[in-house]
Amino acid sequence: MVELIVTEKPSSAKKIAEALADKKPLQKKSKQSSYYELTHNGTPIIVTSAVGHLYTLVEDKQNNWTYPVFDIHWEESSKSSEELKYIQDYIDTITMLAKKADVLTVACDYDVEGEVIGYNVVRYCCKKKDANRMKFSTLTKPDLVEAYAHKMKHLDWGQAFAGETRHKLDWFYGINLSRALTASVKAAGSFKVMSAGRVQGPALKLLVDREKEIASFKPEPFWQLNLLGKAQKDTIDAWHIKDRFFDQKEVEAVYKKVKDEKQGKVAEVKRTQRQQSPPFPFDLTTLQSESYALFKITPKETLDIAQNLYLAGVTSYPRTSSQQLDPKLGFVAILKQLQKQPEYELLAGELLKLKELKPNNGKKTDPAHPAIYPTGLAPKVLKPNQRKVYDLIVKRFMATFGEPALRETMEVSINVKNEMFVAKGTRTLEEQWHVFYKPYLKVEEVTLPNLKENENLTITEINKIDKETQPPNRFNQSSIIKELEKRNLGTKATRADILDRLFKRGYIEGIQIKVTKLGMETIAILEKYAPSIVDEKLTSEFEEDMDEIREGKEKPEKVLAYAQKVLVKLLDDFKKKEKVIGKDIIASVRETLEIQNHVGTCPKCQEGRLMLRRGKFGRFIACDKYPECNTTFKIPQNGLVKSTEKICPHDQYPLVQVIMKGKRPREICIKPDCKSKVSEAEMKAIDKIEHQKTERKCPKCSKTLVLRKSFYGEFYGCSGYPACRHTENFDPKTNKFVARPEKKEEAPPEKKEPTATKEPSTASKKRPRKKNTP
Secondary structure (H helix, E strand, C coil): CCEEEEECCHHHHHHHHHHHCCCCCEEEEECCEEEEEEEECCEEEEEEECCCCCEEEEECCCCCCCCCCCCEEEEEHHHCCHHHCCHHHHHHHHHHHHHHCCEEEEECCCCHHHHHHHHHHHHHHCCCCCCEECCCCCCCHHHHHHHHHCCECCCCHHHHHHHHHHHHHHHHHHHHHHHHHHHHHHHCCCCCCCCCCCCHHHHHHHHHHHHHHHHHCCCCEEEEEEEEEEECCEEEEEEECCCCECCHHHHHHHHHHHCCCCEEEEEEEEEEEEEECCCCCECHHHHHHHHHHHHCCCHHHHHHHHHHHHHCCCECCCCCCCCCCCHHHCHHHHHHHHCCCHHHHHHHHHHHCCCCCCCCCCCCCCCCCCCECECCCCCCCCCHHHHHHHHHHHHHHHHCCCCCEEEEEEEEEEEECCEEEEEEEEEEEECCCHHHHCCCCCCCCCCCCCCCCCCEEEEEEEEEEEEECCCCCCCCHHHHHHHHHHCCCCCCCCHHHHHHHHHHCCCEECCCCEECHHHHHHHHHHHHHCHHHHCHHHHHHHHHHHHHHHCCCCCHHHHHHHHHHHHHHHHHHHHHCHHHHHHHHHHHHHHHHHHHHEEEECCCCCCCEEEEEEECCEEEEEECCCCCCCCEEECCCCCEEEEEEEECCCCCCEEEEEECCCCCCEEEECCCCCHHHCCHHHHHHHHHHHHHCCCCECCCCCCEEEEEEECCEEEEEECCCCCCCCEEEEECCCCEEEECCCCCCCCCCCCCCCCCCCCCCCCCCCCCCCCCCC
């Protein structure tokens, strides 16, 4: 009896093979794929892998840009794209091995996506109706051996049906809506590939609504009174008890009454103590939010890092909604393993002294996986961001076992001519779990002097501060992921991808997320002509349907039939107004490009606008008043160049942002000889040289070196260019000229003396090709 185990990825196949093998497993190659042969307790086993989704949904009949389309089937992903040809090797390998096997076990990630991958492998690669199912949350040997010993006798059909239904729903909405939008642009006489989706539309509308709130916000003036004083040699910072005054006459009257006072009296001192509970264990959304808040690592990158840590066996499965850790995980064993890592030795040792290890579990659960936790295994080599996320997961895991911290809040009321000012301070009395979560703990520590009632204090000054109410904050990548989860839009595994897609399509931009003109207009058009596309209620209802299918309470066919009915009605209305919609989209696209390419006002004619352009020789910046104004500026030809809407403080020229792959973004003035491109010390040295009228000679050809300018700054080059290409930089630290590195030119090949040619031998002579005769 030979058993075939199929995993989701090659790395997990290797882990499972090594965990189950009685001896070292034998790896065999099969084109670009591979598999492992081994025995487990004497039973022959073959372990191989998929490489993510091997199959994709396609139309039964290719109809190009027609819509609506609902007749679809699963097809090998290798047929859909030249880049995915390699997937066929994995399909062929699984098919070949399935013919040798008597038993089939699916060991893909235990979630909806993993179940769909396994389900397709079972029915299309292996031509079977069912299979065993392994369920595990880490790729450690004990967990994998346990998962194999207690494998389920069937696939998780609830997950499989829910996952397939989700794929079909997303295809119905994504393909049909995108085709409808693109066709409308085409009908209006232009072409641009547009994108919309079942969750993408409501997610973008959520951001647009926030943008509208900000735009329509009308600030309201208010005033605050701030008291600065001293007591027991410590500084006191207190605010009037009313906090905000919206009546100017009222604040002026109070300010006039107290502004010249030099002494106040402590009217009341309140001290309250409270226990601060440890944090909940990480679910995926909380990990993504914390990672972004602390390290500015995007949710998508955090998920990718967490997935790699899981595949390396050092953390548990990341795509989880759970905030709960089960004692069955073996907390003591994990902490003992962590104790072997020098950076966690002391902290893990402290936790192991506790009588009971009880995590502070949250309310959120997941039927498939526990909260994210470290396995205890030491990672081998981690990149900087991987190290940060791993350390965050470990510290969070340990902190959740800590005792509650004790915090004290002190509130002091200060009487100044019967006007009360309040100073507040909070300090930590007992750190407890804080110790385990450093340096990621963010708590404010403000300690006030030990004041008593009726004690006098000296007032340094009392200030009236003018302020305005502020609009709601823009979402960042952390807060929008939380909001999508709160509204039940998307899944824990897809929200980061949806956000990433909105950025790539040009609908949103910025760290504090701002909706572009294209994003605003797209939602306006959809709300006008197809409001159900951006209806979050409908999308949320579909998510609830998925949960019910998973629990066996709803039929996939019913959900898909309802979705088709909604789309047919919507798209019929859309087709009738196709040309009008297309014209609106084209106008918004052009306006968006104009805004994105606008750099600033032309410094020469003061009328034209400097625009990013692309010509025969690459990118450049030019005045849009050409040919009346021929002002142009060079910009780097590599990387992304964006307008910043900022002005250089040195010469009032616009700044652009240059983003190179693998490098930090830089803001650079477009003026070639801007002083910002040369350090102050270098400028002084150059001025000194110019003042003394020294002429430096080229060490190669003895001609004069002259000061030249490029986009990135100034340098000295030979006046004999291009015959002489010698260049130098001035080093202000040494006050010396330093030759710039120069590419070595290859020497021309040496001429050889002519030699008598030998007659080629009979063997080396080419035989004349025979002509075909009729």
